[in-house]
Amino acid sequence: MLMSTPYGLAAAALLAAAAPAAAQDITTLKILTPVPRTASWYPVLAGEALGYFEEAGIELELVPGGDLPATSFLDNGTVDIASLDAPQVVQAQARGLDIDVVYEVMHGAVEGIYILEDSEAQSVADLEGTTVGIVGESDRALLVTALDIGGVPLDSVEIVVLGESAPLLANSLDGGQVAAIVGGPSDLVSLRSQDLAIRNILPDEIGDLPANSFAMDAERIEELRPMMEGFFEAWAKSVYAAEADPEAVAAMAKEAVPADWVREELGTLLLDLGMSLHVPDNGIYGELRSDVWTNLQEDLMAAGEIEEMVDNESFLNDDFIEAANSFDKEEVQADIEAWRAEHM
Template identity: 25%
Template sequence: MKLISAISTLARGALVAAGLALGLSAAQAQEKVTIQIDGAAVPYYLPMFVADHYGYFEEAGLEVEFLYANAADILNNIAAGNVQFGFPNGDAVISARANGLPVKVIHSTYQRGIGAVLFKNASGIETPADLEGKKVAVTSYGSPNYIQLQVMMAQAGKSVDDVNVEIVGTGAILDALKADQVDAIVFSMLRYYALQAEGVDVGMIASDDYLPSKGNVLVTSEAYLGSNPEQVKGFITALDKALRHIVDGDVATEVAMAIKEYSPTFAGQEELVTEIIEEVFVKTLWQSEDTTANGFGYGNLESWQTTIDTALEYEAIPEKFDAADLVVEKPSEL
């Protein structure tokens, strides 16, 4: 009996050890990675939050931590290997690459830029040519929005010198328009909806109709892409699954979830955010003719090259480079 008991004890011990080993393997299967996102925790980063909330990252073998910073810091951290993934604005990525940082766009998440000229409809502005002689605010002469203004005016057969450009800080630029201190601002198209919600009768000219650009895109370093292809592929797969979940699902439900769990400072703005997600992100940012043919995140190299060449023309970057060196054209084929 003692022998049988001893054997049973050993058997139980072996089973426990095997269970612990299996548990350890499961834990090891979840690779911890960090993504640094441009700005702050806002509900417009909905695909990231959906991928996390519904376990799409976990299904891909990833445990993802969200951090927030400005685009320049994100790209420096990516290049240095301090974080594995970043989600900055495409204009900043072009600048980083032109200045020698070994960053790679692995998913052109936003198919368009979100810059726009915003103005009160009472101003009589309808086209870029109508900005001649008007006071137009930008946040800085080095901002992508200033380049967009230059290109718009050039395509209208005029010059940015025909506009009375004023520099107004990010925190004050909307108030400058509302108070009629300026006739127009070149800023984010998302603010068009916020102004409308406040009862301001505003119009909008999308910058992307004149200069193709990209909003937020998923980036990593060349080194991480080369040494961790499965993690990169897993992140992209989870992001694509989240985008499909939102596009085919109930946007209002997902917005409510994201505000409650990830961006509580937007509590009470669920209706406005839902409208913006449905009208801007679903219809024009996350999806395009290119994504219909090639899947989410498709990197149109011709479009990227146009933006790169324009940045060089207006001396926003020091030298030209090939878009193919920066952008993965078909993320699904990584």
């Protein structure tokens, strides 16, 4: 399924020809996301503020994860598209689920392995014989992979699930109950909100893994294709908006999610983290990097998380990458200027 496609004028002309959707044409797109509306997922906020999803005839319904595995939301049809972390995708292939990755959302590991700034630990290798906290079960696979890279036997580390409470996370780390905490951007902000000085010892080898990728039930791709082409163009435009004018996107985020900005520095941290992850390294929005997925599978094999590797072409599907990259950057800049004139 992984094919080489030009990012050219044909798709741009086709998509540009579509008129903005009338109100009665709006279709709800159900998306499983790891977090609710927040500055770290600013493309949701920017796309809504600038009207890009509405122009594509889409209203987003963000479906929160629950106790079920994220892949089950696709398998049972609860959502149209789901944001999955890379190990979840590979493990789903190992279980025989027919799920395709269609867009890499974040070109970098969203999680970190956080320790106190004054800790004597210098790397993951120093966690041997300690207790490590994970915010949720979804963080376990990354920790297992990191420990394997650091040469730390899994049975030499006690893993405890701590949950999302900021005071509990901070007290557990600061009080020495855990030597490190594995979590995502919101958990980093939680720790910082408790005025802890911390640093990240995530191994460089997994720093470039796709933290979140949009995946779909392969059997529904043709059914949803027209809507998804519009969605991915709107999403990529919203990512670019922060590159073009981060100040304006910060204002959009403040307006949409004021709770993120109760402390200005924490809201800024969330947005900066989001930009560092959503913006593609080489300018191709959503690019599916086969070599990175191969490296991930090799790491999971070494850690005993999967028994055999699968062909990347069996689950990396770049059908929507051309549509995502067909937008005009100057038009996005003009849209931001118009938004600024009305809101700033």
